[in-house]
């Protein structure tokens with residue numbers, strides 16, 4: 310738009326100059342006064358004429374006093390003839406100088422043609438100008454079909470991502486090293502007649518490092534890397550997506566060996582024709598084009614397509630067929646060792662305090678993705694910077710965990726002394742029950758600093774990642790959940806709304822024990838309620854009831870039995886260790902937070 314405006318200004322400027330030049334020229338011609346032929350004849354008779362220059366029909370007359378005039382005669386009669394016709398004698402005619410100027414002289418023609426010339430020039434200019442405009446907008450329309458891939462050249466000066474930057478996902482790295490090998494030494498594979506893999510699909514929850522890994526592959530292999538997010542293929546206009554795909558593959562093939570990375574491929578790679586999300590022709594066409602392009606690879610095309618998605622469950626099966634995305638790499642949320650490794654990678658360039666034990670940070674961050682962990686270290690650094698410290702302390706990082714999970718501490722949030730007391734006993738209840746039951750997770754931190762919606766919190770975490778959970782673990786955890794509730798009841802003889810969230814979560818666990826895990830003796834090993842197949846990466850969509858009313862009431866009874874027993878266990882613990890409870894609660898009221906080591910000392914555990 311800016312360029313267009315500038316052009317208009319130029320056009321006007323040129324126009325103005327032309328008009329001005331024309332006016333001056335015309336003016337200069339007209340400046341010389343004109344004589345009629347009769348006047349000229351009179352002046353010749355009076356011997357006032359010095360010279361007449363003839364230029365076809367134009368006469369330039371110079372008088373004896375050197376003043377100049379112009380006049381006109383008829384084209385096909387000569388000047389002499391004309392004058393004779395006017396009754397002048399040959400004597401009169403000889404009295405002045407007589408010059409004939411070649412009528413084909415440049416100046417003459419130029420002068421004659423100037424108005425036409427200017428008009429033509431102006432029209433040409435106008436056409437050219439319009440043409441450019443059209444071309445530009447045309448170019449834009451053409452550009453729609455071009456891929457908008459971001460290209461990372463192998464010798465890019467930007468910092469290269471390599472496998473070293475990716476921590477903890479060793480299996481995935483192994484798998485991808487093969488791809489790198491292929492791109493680096495294709496001959497080795499081709500000689501033995503191996504079919505080259507065409508597509509690799511990286512699957513995993515958000516933030517597990519899919520994009521990072523793809524970049525690392527490119528960095529390791531040292532080949533051009535074309536990155537595009539699937540949603541960028543699709544625009545308002547039908548057919549653009551397919552055309553962009555064509556373009557992208559064309560460029561990539563030219564640059565081969567190369568890598569095409571299509572991020573968030575589920576945006577176009579959804580199950581075709583599936584009802585969910587509504588049919589979308591454009592998406593289907595784009596997807597089809599990708600399939601066509603991948604099928605069209607020749608053996609010597611060393612182009613590998615890497616796709617990434619966090620919803621492999623909704624991908625079209627055609628994408629997963631051999632010859633397309635036949636390699637699949639699953640990236641799980643990191644376990645404790647992997648978390649430690651990721652934390653190490655991200656803290657190498659940051660000034661970490663000597664006391665920082667990343668293992669301990671890893672322990673406290675189950676369920677964190679690689680991206681979360683990176684964010685955590687960054688939050689720690691910000692916190693340290695805000696406090697004008699030169700290095701990041703463990704405390705800063707641990708504080709950031711709470712912040713990342715529960716939201717920032719609400720420092721300005723004032724609670725009354727009474728509420729703080731209730732909250733302290735509530736949290737002390739959780740913590741005490743957790744410390745007293747053998748199968749509950751150990752307490753890492755107890756706090757009455759309110760964060761997010763919680764007035765206080767008790768953080769208890771497994772020392773190791775678990776994949777199997779026992780019934781006794783759940784039973785103890787239920788009791789811990791009700792520890793706060795029981796403490797309020799025992800100490801104040803009154804209940805508050807503060808336990809509502811605990812109860813809700815505990816009930817959900819109890820229900821799962823009965824309905825899904827077959828952990829209720831009365832109900833037995835039967836799963837109730839059909840969890841439809843969409844449980845992937847922690848997402849549950851449909852839930853269907855497939856049991857009788859009778860069974861429903863039995864389930865409800867069992868759920869409530871679990872809860873009842875848990876409540877009794879919690880209450881027993883609290884009653885029997887009332888003095889410890891008071892001690893913890895008082896400490897909380899005074900200090901607001903009790904860390905793991907101190908807590909362990911207080912309850913007399915290791």
Ligand code: ADP
Nearest residue numbers: 474475476515516517518519520521679680683
């Ligand atoms: P996604 O799987 O959603 O594509 P990204 O690859 O974009 O996740 O990861 C986001 C950021 O998280 C990365 O830039 C990196 O800093 C960090 N990260 C994720 N996984 C890892 C990992 N395994 N090792 C190191 N850093 C990681």
Ligand code: MG
Nearest residue numbers: 519520572617
């Ligand atoms: Mg990504």
Ligand code: ZN
Nearest residue numbers: 735793808811
């Ligand atoms: Zn609670």
